[in-house]
């Protein structure tokens with residue numbers, strides 16, 4: 001638990017009696033002392049091990065997919081944008097794969113979108129041998145050029161704050177967060193929803209009795225879709241999430257590899273939620289984009305050749321390494337591990 005002084009310092013209280021759940025999450029993750037602005041969260045030692053960190057094959061398959069799309073549909077100067085590159089591992093694997101078509105990077109304006117200063121430093125260090133074009137880093141996504149874009153991300157869209165609504169005794173309530181100064185503790189309260197606009201949206205979710213939504217995530221994705229529609233291009237995103245109505249809220253906190261409450265270790269732990277892919281697909285359709293793929297991570301990786309690549313790598317390795325490669329691929333595609341929960345959505349104007 002943080003000291004009162006520290007909590008005041010991070011201005012989480014904001015002099016308000018209570019604040020909306022998404023505002024609390026935003027402060028816990030993205031305020032100047034928030035989890036994402038100071039922690040180095042990606043890698044085996046840290047809170048998550050993401051797919052690119054598990055195996056080079058993940059980035060190679062994405063790389064081949066991007067290369068094919070560029071060659072077939074763009075084949076000219078373009079923006080290559082990665083959202084939330086973590087340690088830069090996915091970028092490195094894509095770069096290595098792209099060496100089979102040198103004109104890919106010769107034509108790329110590379111832009112890495114990273115909010116975390118520490119991670120940016122790690123990316124700069126890990127990518128210092130990348131000479132094929134200049135990398136531009138940005139904290140936020142700002143489309144400056146009218147060139148076609150290839151945008152990709154892994155475990156980025158789960159970072160956005162959510163709002164939670166629940167239905168009880170014929171009324172909808174929204175979760176807010178309160179702080180008890182005496183006990184130095186956060187806890188949630190339910191406030192009755194009175195906004196007609198929100199009640200209208202919620203009326204579609206009465207059967208499930210809950211609704212979890214990230215308006216900031218949806219808005220971010222809408223911005224990408226609008227850009228693609230206007231300037232052409234493709235967006236490929238991989239994240240854990242769902243495409244059916246959910247029965248339970250998905251918001252979760254992880255501290256030292258263990259699930260905790262979102263009110264513990266505030267600003268020290270990751271808070272994330274499963275991505276509602278139905279809503280993202282709807283946004284893409286509203287923007288008149290094509291849905292090229294919406295499949296599980298397992299299906300995507302198998303469709304684009306991970307088993308063939310595994311076979312090739314196995315043929316060159318010692319028995320010890322072979323077991324390791326088997327384990328890595330299993331972790332990525334086994335339906336009881338990352339294979340089913342993680343999904344791949346590809347939308348494009350092309």
Ligand SMILES: C[S@@+](CC[C@H](N)C(=O)[O-])C[C@H]1O[C@@H](n2cnc3c(N)ncnc32)[C@H](O)[C@@H]1O
Pocket residue numbers: 036042048050051052053083084085086087090113114115116119139140153154155156159
């Ligand atoms: C869970 S990590 C995934 C890292 C990497 N993509 C991987 O698969 O290993 C999320 C990444 O997104 C960054 N990030 C989260 N929210 C962001 C935002 N709103 N804008 C820019 N970067 C953000 C984090 O700092 C981190 O690099």
